[in-house]
Amino acid sequence: MKTLAIVVLLSFAAYAAGANINCFQCKTNVVDSVVGGITMSNPCLAMANDANTTVQTATCPDTSKCYTKIRTVAQYAFSVERGCWDNYDDKDGAANCDAKEDSGCNGILKTGTCFKCCNTDKCNKNFAQLDGLLDAVQVTSSGCGSTKGCFQIPAWCAPPSCDYFSSWQTSGDNVLFEISGRSDGYVAVGVSHDELMGLDDIYECVYDSARGITTVFSSWSTGKSMPERDSTLSEGRISAVAGSYVEGVVSCKAAVNMRKRQADLVNSGRIYDLISEFYLLMSKGSTTGNTLAYHASNRVVSPSTVDFQRNTLVNGVSSSHVMSVLALLPVAMAMLL
Incomplete structure (x- = not known):
């Protein structure tokens, strides 16, 4: 037993x-x-x-x-x-x-x-x-000037009624960008040391009509040739993106690492660290798939520089925005206006 x-x-x-x-x-x-x-x-x-x-x-x-x-x-x-x-x-x-x-x-x-x-x-x-996670992409002007910085055209507009809208909010090493505008293809924001295009970071909010997907691309522009896209988003400075296209409005959100620099990324890693002050250049246009068409006159420039660590409200455009070298996101070879 x-x-x-x-x-x-x-x-x-x-x-x-x-x-x-x-x-x-x-x-x-x-x-x-x-x-x-x-x-x-x-x-x-x-x-x-x-x-x-x-x-x-x-x-x-x-x-x-x-x-x-x-x-x-x-x-x-x-x-x-x-x-x-x-x-x-x-x-x-x-x-x-x-x-x-x-x-x-x-x-x-x-x-x-x-x-x-x-x-x-x-x-x-x-x-x-x-708890508290959101469903789909909602770009909003709520908090502009208090909890986040914003650039709005027309002045004081609120998405989805803005022709151009971008906002920024710092969280740790990331800047959380919102990009929106009335467009049937793309809306893009460029980060520039001056009011002219050239040697600039660009974040493209792109609606791919062929696939029905809206996403964000990071690219670099010299102002004299086709911008070079970063094809390694999963390893690059953009850690996550969300996008939507609803009734003629393109909207995106993206988290951009302020300091990440890698030699194998776009333009050999020559990207801005977003801790200085920059002008914002925005443009929009149509797309074929996720390929961008030339924006022509559809572009604006902030009237002053912005600090991504501050929740500044920026309205209006630069008086010199009709420039000879704002070739933001052309699809052809060098195009000087």
């Missing part, structure tokens, strides 16, 4: 040691979404705790924990992962899941990456960082 009891206990211990854990398993990111950000109807983002959820589950070994990883910018979700994290598997350079825990998307702006581990069945459902 004693021998039987020992066998039973050993069998139970062996079962316990080999017990598995069930975790929600899914993955989605901004390119899987119709609009720039992941909408709150996305199952992986917001339905993992629904009793009727379609989110699949995975059976993970006993060495694992369930995890959720969500990346957000300005209250919009851009990627989400759920699954099993094997503590004995050196994933992303960190073997211990708990050591990876991060609440970087907390706070008012909800910008950053959240990572959370847990060790019970299907525990990697929604968690607190999802």
Whole structure:
């Protein structure tokens, strides 16, 4: 009888040691979404705790924990992962899941990456960082001059009624840009040391009519040739983007790292660090796919420089905005006005 009891206990211990854990398993990111950000109807983002959820589950070994990883910018979700994290598997350079825990998307702006581990069945459902996330892109003039800086044309306009609108808000090492305007293709903002185009950073909010997607590109312009686009957004200074095209209005949001410089990026890394004062140059025009047409006279220049660390309100345009070298985003070879 004693021998039987020992066998039973050993069998139970062996079962316990080999017990598995069930975790929600899914993955989605901004390119899987119709609009720039992941909408709150996305199952992986917001339905993992629904009793009727379609989110699949995975059976993970006993060495694992369930995890959720969500990346957000300005209250919009851009990627989400759920699954099993094997503590004995050196994933992303960190073997211990708990050591990876991060609440970087907390706070008012909800910008950053959240990572959370847990060790019970299907525990990697929604968690607190999802509260307050927004659905789709909403560029607004609310907070202009108080919580964020803005450049508006016409003066005091509010999107979607602006011909040109851009705003900026500093969060850590990032400047959170909003770009909007009435256009059937693109609206772009250039960062310049003077009122003329040349040696400037450009952020393009582009509606790709062929794919029905609106996104942001970073480029560099000499003013005398086709701007060079950065094709490595995932590794470059733009960490996340969201965009939409609704009833003739193009709108985008993007987080731009103020200091990131990499030799393999656009223009050999020669980009501005956004900690100095700059003029803002804006233009708009049509697109073919995501290729930009020449803007012609559709351009404006801020009447003064802006400091991206200050919530300045800028209205009106420079008196010298009719210039001979504002060739912002041409698609052809050098075009001097």
